[in-house]
Amino acid sequence: MRLTVIGGGGFRVPLVYGALLRDHAAGRVTHVTLHDVDPARLTAVARVLADQAAGMPDAPEVRTTTDLDDALRGADFVFSAIRVGGLAGRAADERVALAEGVLGQETVGAGGIAYGLRTVPVAVDIAERVARIAPDAWVINFTNPAGLVTEAMAAQLGSRVIGICDSPVGLGRRVARTLGTDPDRARFDYVGLNHLGWLRGLYAGVADGEDGAERNLLPALFEDEALLTSFEEGKLFGAEWLRTIRSVPNEYLHYYYFNRETVASYRQAEQTRGAFLHDQQARFYDRMAHSATPAWQAWDSTRAEREATYMAENRETAGAGERAADDLESGGYEKVALALMRAIARGEETTLILNVPNRGTLGVLDATAVIEVPCRVDANGPRPLPVTQLAGHEAGLVTAVKAVERCVLEAAESGSARAAVQAFALHPLVDSVNVARRLLDGYRGVHPGLDYLRMR
Structure with missing residues (x-):
């Protein structure tokens, strides 16, 4: 099986290769092609991978190329992890937003919109090339903003592009361990958008001799102060707020619930x-x-x-202090990617939290909206599982941010600066239309790649 990594000079590529090295089963990935626009970064990452593979005779073969079409030929899976504008672009996103007193984080608020505006056109071009050169390949997207970019690519690739993120997986595993249950045997009722979701329930099997098949362990968490403040999200949000909303939010919701304090800290x-x-x-x-x-x-x-x-x-x-050793373990996006590939290529059915088209899963969004929910995955790809429907402030946040994403997609497709201003202005973390206009002006001033946006 052949895997192509677009953004192959990226820092996190060794995590993916490490997961491949641990897979020795039949049908495993045997060839990895790294593609990047920066040959020096490609060389550096290839050296790290060579060190990883030292002494392993069955290590997947690695080759590098700066030619995207060449990288895609013969690929069974394509892992997309690009960063348009590099980390210098991310730093500029933060500076422009903070100068206006709003958040510039790379996936949330003004920074996420700016990142999306310059990334979506590149991601759409990649999707078009995959459709032409490797039409049978599955694309696994980790490029941020992951949900938005996955939705943009889906217009070309349909169900053959799947977005992944390690945040919800890490959240679920931390809560499961806190409650004394095996994360690999738990069922997570998690729902939302990428970096905007909530754990609404955690179900585990009942011990032998007890009635019932499974029970929701999450309510017990809210009644135990020590447990509730013992893991990363409990420390971030505080016991009182988690008891108030009766769910455990993805860590990125800290930017929404404590926006004023976070912007001041930044x-x-x-x-x-x-x-x-x-x-x-x-x-x-x-x-x-x-x-x-x-x-x-x-x-x-x-x-x-x-x-x-x-x-x-x-x-x-x-006031959460340093990260605990257990909290340093993320959900492991490389593990999610490997499990996803194994389920599709080998029919090893599994359940994963993924970014996929809604198709009626959430009543507050249309069928093509990409959402982040548990999915059952097999050789036919992922199928969203039933989840608790969103209501109240959660539904409001999700529908508002999805409207912002749709404005970004419109701007990227049409080149409309008006749609881009609308995206900034409608975001819950941007407090003025005038700020939205200045944000777009500021971002166009530091990102030549946004010159395509015109008033039309």
Whole structure:
């Protein structure tokens, strides 16, 4: 089986390759093609992968290329993890937004809109090329904003593009462990959009001799103060708020529920997250330019620092302290990607939380809206499972943000600056139409790739 990674010079590629190295079953991935527009980054990542594969005779073969069409030929799966504008672009997104007093995070608020406006046209081009060159391939999208980009690509690829994210998986696993149940045997009632979802229920099998097939363990969590504040999301949101909303939000909802405090913290920080990662990864790739640098050691130490500082401003705002060892384990997007490929290629049926078209799953959204929900996956792809319907403020947030995403898609397709301004203005975290106009002007000033937007 052949896998192509678009964005193959990206820092997180060794995580994917590590998952492939641990898979020794028949039908496994045997060939990996890394594609990137930056040959130096490709070389650096290929060196890390070579260190990973040392001493493993059945390691998947790796080749690199800067020719996208060449990378796609013969692919069974395509993993899309591009970053249009690089980390310098992410840092610029943050600066422009914070100058207007609003959030610039890469997937939430003004920063997410700016990122989407310059990423969607590139993602659509990739989807068109896949449809032409590798029409039987499945595309696994991790490019942010993941739900928005997946919906854009689905217009070309239909059900053969699937969005993944490790945030909901990590949330579910942390809550399951907190409640003393095996995450691999639990059923999660999780629903929303990418980086805008809630765990509404956690169901586990009943012990032998008890009545019933399964029970919802989540209500017990809200009654136990110690448990409720013992894991990452409990520390971030606080026991009182979680008891109020009677669900456990995805960590990214901290930007919504505590927006004023988070923006203040970001404005006071010595560096934004994007600027920190830009500097950190620049140092890594600079080190990798020297052939004597131990590739795996350099990568792994950089990864550990990256994970330990994740959402540091939010934890500071909440007084959550340093991340606990258990919380450093994400959902493992590379594990999600591998399980997804195995289910489709080998028929190893599994349940995963994925970004897929709604198709009637949520009554508040139309059929083509990409949502993030548990899906049953087999050789035919994913099928959304029934979930608790959204109501109240959750439905309001989801429908509002989906309307923003649709404005971004309209702007990217038509080149309409008016649609782009509308996207900024309608977002719940942007408080003025005038701010929305200045945001677009600011982003066009720092991103030449947004020159396609015109008043029309």
